[in-house]
Amino acid sequence: MKIGLICSQGGHYTEMLQILDAFEGHDIFLATYHCAREQEMSKTTRAYFTDNMGASFCNMIKGSFWALYVLAIERPQVIVSLGAEIALPFFYFGKAMGAKTIFIESWCRVENLSLTGRLVYPVADAFWVQWPQLLEVCGFKVEYHGAVA
Numbered sequence: 300m301k302i303g304l305i306c307s308q309g310g311h312y313t314e315m316l317q318i319l320d321a322f323e324g325h326d327i328f329l330a331t332y333h334c335a336r337e338q339e340m341s342k343t344t345r346a347y348f349t350d351n352m353g354a355s356f357c358n359m360i361k362g363s364f365w366a367l368y369v370l371a372i373e374r375p376q377v378i379v380s381l382g383a384e385i386a387l388p389f390f391y392f393g394k395a396m397g398a399k400t401i402f403i404e405s406w407c408r409v410e411n412l413s414l415t416g417r418l419v420y421p422v423a424d425a426f427w428v429q430w431p432q433l434l435e436v437c438g439f440k441v442e443y444h445g446a447v448a
Contacts, residue, residue, distance in 0.1 A: 303375035308334035
């Protein structure tokens with residue numbers, strides 16, 4: 300199975316590393332932002348890099364074209380993300396292309412969902428949180444499976 304791992308380069312990537320063993324035996328690729336860890340990331344799996352999208356509308360448009368390019372090359376069956384905004388174009392375009400989507404809310408979200416979490420919730424096939432108290436404030440499809448650490 301081909302799986303796309305989508306995350307920003309900091310703590311979200313560190314959390315992704317903690318669950319990397321779960322994808323053993325699958326064809327995986329990583330999509331993230333340019334950073335000082337690019338060589339390390341490229342040793343783990345195929346990796347695609349772009350400029351940070353942040354909250355800039357123009358950067359999000361540019362990043363969306365890049366995401367479409369990566370999705371067209373890779374054609375993943377599943378897309379997994381721990382955040383941040385880089386997940387948005389991958390989830391929406393990936394869903395339109397038939398991919399299953401799994402969002403794992405970051406460990407630091409204890410009392411409420413991130414903006415990215417709230418925006419990908421409508422297209423997430425699975426939505427997991429790392430704190431049980433989030434079950435009380437989230438929608439019906441949210442599941443708690445413990446922390447990724």
